[in-house]
Amino acid sequence: MSGPVLVIGTGLLGTSIGLGLRGQGIDVALSDISPSTAAVARDIGAGRLLETVEEGFAPELVVVAAPPDVTAALAVQALKDWPDAVVVDIASVKGAVLADLRASGADLTRYVGTHPMAGREKSGPVAALGELFTSMPWVICASPESSPQAIKCAEALAIDLGAVVSRMSAADHDQSVALISHLPQVMSSLVASRLQDTPAQAMALAGNGLRDVTRIAASDPKLWVQILSGNAPRLVEILYGVREDLNRLISTLEDPVADGARLDMAQLISEGNTGQARIPGKHGAPPQSFVSFTVLVDDTPGQIARLLTEIGEIGVNLEDLRLEHSSGQQVGRAEISVLPSRVHSLVNELSARGWKVVQ
Numbered sequence: 001m002s003g004p005v006l007v008i009g010t011g012l013l014g015t016s017i018g019l020g021l022r023g024q025g026i027d028v029a030l031s032d033i034s035p036s037t038a039a040v041a042r043d044i045g046a047g048r049l050l051e052t053v054e055e056g057f058a059p060e061l062v063v064v065a066a067p068p069d070v071t072a073a074l075a076v077q078a079l080k081d082w083p084d085a086v087v088v089d090i091a092s093v094k095g096a097v098l099a100d101l102r103a104s105g106a107d108l109t110r111y112v113g114t115h116p117m118a119g120r121e122k123s124g125p126v127a128a129l130g131e132l133f134t135s136m137p138w139v140i141c142a143s144p145e146s147s148p149q150a151i152k153c154a155e156a157l158a159i160d161l162g163a164v165v166s167r168m169s170a171a172d173h174d175q176s177v178a179l180i181s182h183l184p185q186v187m188s189s190l191v192a193s194r195l196q197d198t199p200a201q202a203m204a205l206a207g208n209g210l211r212d213v214t215r216i217a218a219s220d221p222k223l224w225v226q227i228l229s230g231n232a233p234r235l236v237e238i239l240y241g242v243r244e245d246l247n248r249l250i251s252t253l254e255d256p257v258a259d260g261a262r263l264d265m266a267q268l269i270s271e272g273n274t275g276q277a278r279i280p281g282k283h284g285a286p287p288q289s290f291v292s293f294t295v296l297v298d299d300t301p302g303q304i305a306r307l308l309t310e311i312g313e314i315g316v317n318l319e320d321l322r323l324e325h326s327s328g329q330q331v332g333r334a335e336i337s338v339l340p341s342r343v344h345s346l347v348n349e350l351s352a353r354g355w356k357v358v359q
């Protein structure tokens with residue numbers, strides 16, 4: 001893509017797109033209903049303010065990165081304001097936005113709905129990351145009206161930001177994300193909401209299991225009201241199934257020593273094992289097992305950086321890293337994941353260099 005690109009809505013996603021494109025040297029103009037939000041995005045380096053662009057400014061692409069409930073109206077307006085531009089949106093629900101666009105009567109030749117499957121539980125420009133989309137899926141939901149040139153431009157945006165393009169209809173997209181994104185959000189919020197009145201003494205026992213399951217419970221309620229209501233029928237179908245599973249589990253646990261109860265419990269966990277193993281690994285590759293071990297790291301500045309540098313010097317590719325810090329302890333725990341074939345030599349080498357390794 002050569003640009004320029006106009007980003008409308010400079011929150012987490014819009015600013016991340018601006019940062020990523022600026023990193024490629026592409027001219028980016030920024031616009032937000034909140035002038036101070038746009039100014040923050042500009043200050044971070046995501047582009048220049050739309051009101052400061054020169055006469056005759058004509059974007060190649062307009063990216064609507066505002067909340068789902070205003071996305072269709074902004075896309076209609078952008079198609080009018082920028083008659084030579086391709087207009088894409090990145091809203092998390094696609095069917096509802098497309099239906100509103102069609103109802104507006106706008107010519108949708110230059111419009112393509114898209115959805116980067118990358119985000120964070122935070123919102124606003126300050127949380128933005130230029131690398132947010134690297135190796136993450138980006139769904140292109142071309143509609144029958146979209147021109148081949150508009151589709152190519154939408155795909156170029158995703159590719160330029162390092163994402164992996166995946167093509168789907170809006171209906172297939174909404175069906176897929178109901179399970180892959182909206183169910184996890186709801187389950188995470190349901191678990192975390194149980195913690196509201198938990199005594200501090202119990203909360204102090206929290207480990208990574210709880211953190212893993214509840215990370216996205218910190219998401220923005222305003223955004224999620226719009227996402228859940230925009231995809232409610234698909235999510236409800238899945239929740240009926242979850243309700244049945246929950247009812248079965250409750251009956252089993254009401255009499256855990258009954259004949260067959262233990263088999264039921266084992267089945268629940270092992271069915272979860274099967275589903276979990278199907279989650280793709282890095283770069284959309286098939287799931288791959290890594291081996292993890294823990295290195296104890298002194299709680300002093302620069303220790304993590306030194307550990308990572310030394311792993312690089314040893315020549316082993318770090319597949320994942322998780323840091324855990326126990327309150328009141330002078331030591332942090334760095335959980336390192338690598339390919340099984342590399343673990344033995346890495347552990348030996350790190351131990352020889354004086355690191356405290358626990359497996």
Ligand SMILES: NC(=O)C1=CN([C@@H]2O[C@H](COP(=O)(O)OP(=O)(O)OC[C@H]3O[C@@H](n4cnc5c(N)ncnc54)[C@H](O)[C@@H]3O)[C@@H](O)[C@H]2O)C=CC1
Nearest residue numbers: 009011012013032033065066067068091092119120123124
């Ligand atoms: N948060 C996430 O992880 C992901 C979000 N998305 C989608 O990206 C879009 C943006 O989400 P976030 O960046 O997370 O939200 P955000 O709340 O960080 O940013 C939204 C921005 O849009 C602006 N805005 C609101 N109404 C506007 C209007 N009428 N005109 C211009 N600007 C307006 C707001 O002032 C705000 O700066 C949403 O449609 C969301 O569904 C897609 C993938 C991931």
Ligand SMILES: O=C(O)C(=O)Cc1ccc(O)cc1
Nearest residue numbers: 092116117118119120121216
């Ligand atoms: O935080 C995460 O891991 C997410 O998965 C965030 C997210 C939120 C909304 C989307 O439409 C897509 C991704």
